[in-house]
Amino acid sequence: MQLQYMTKTQQNTVCAHLDRAKLKHTKARFAVLSVLLEARSPLTIEDIQRQLKVKVHTVTLYRMLKKFVESGIVYQTDLRTGKAYYEFQKEHHHHVTCTDCGLQEEVKTCVARLQNNAQKETKNFKNINTHSLEFFGVCNKCTSG
Numbered sequence: 001m002q003l004q005y006m007t008k009t010q011q012n013t014v015c016a017h018l019d020r021a022k023l024k025h026t027k028a029r030f031a032v033l034s035v036l037l038e039a040r041s042p043l044t045i046e047d048i049q050r051q052l053k054v055k056v057h058t059v060t061l062y063r064m065l066k067k068f069v070e071s072g073i074v075y076q077t078d079l080r081t082g083k084a085y086y087e088f089q090k091e092h093h094h095h096v097t098c099t100d101c102g103l104q105e106e107v108k109t110c111v112a113r114l115q116n117n118a119q120k121e122t123k124n125f126k127n128i129n130t131h132s133l134e135f136f137g138v139c140n141k142c143t144s145g
């Protein structure tokens, strides 16, 4: 597939991820993943739609993101704004978000071990695939202001 709005490297990255998740290569999937690939922070559905280079119906977009999250390509998180946020994580990480100004910082601290503990504890789940975790606080600038 030849797409003008993506570099060859970006296309290769998207291909690799779609292959790993055993998802078919479609123009819409490429378009959505390219937006997420270039984003510097988690995006809402509205953010993604605004930046899309091709038209993707909202319902299709919801379904697609759901599939991406299920297959582990995209990380879905909750930043307590009442909306879901999506992020393409090259390296798995979490965020600390300022509850005053929204400043965001990435942290590598994770709960992978707790996920294992939950796995051992649960009776009804053979597989716990993923987790959601965010930290909140007031950033230095907002504290001193």
Ligand SMILES: [Zn+2]
Pocket (backbone or CB within 6 Å): 040, 041, 042, 087, 093, 094, 095, 106
């Ligand atoms: Zn992030």
Ligand SMILES: [Zn+2]
Pocket (backbone or CB within 6 Å): 098, 099, 100, 101, 102, 103, 138, 139, 140, 141, 142
């Ligand atoms: Zn702040």
Ligand SMILES: [Zn+2]
Pocket (backbone or CB within 6 Å): 092, 093, 094, 109, 110, 111, 112, 131, 133
């Ligand atoms: Zn984690």
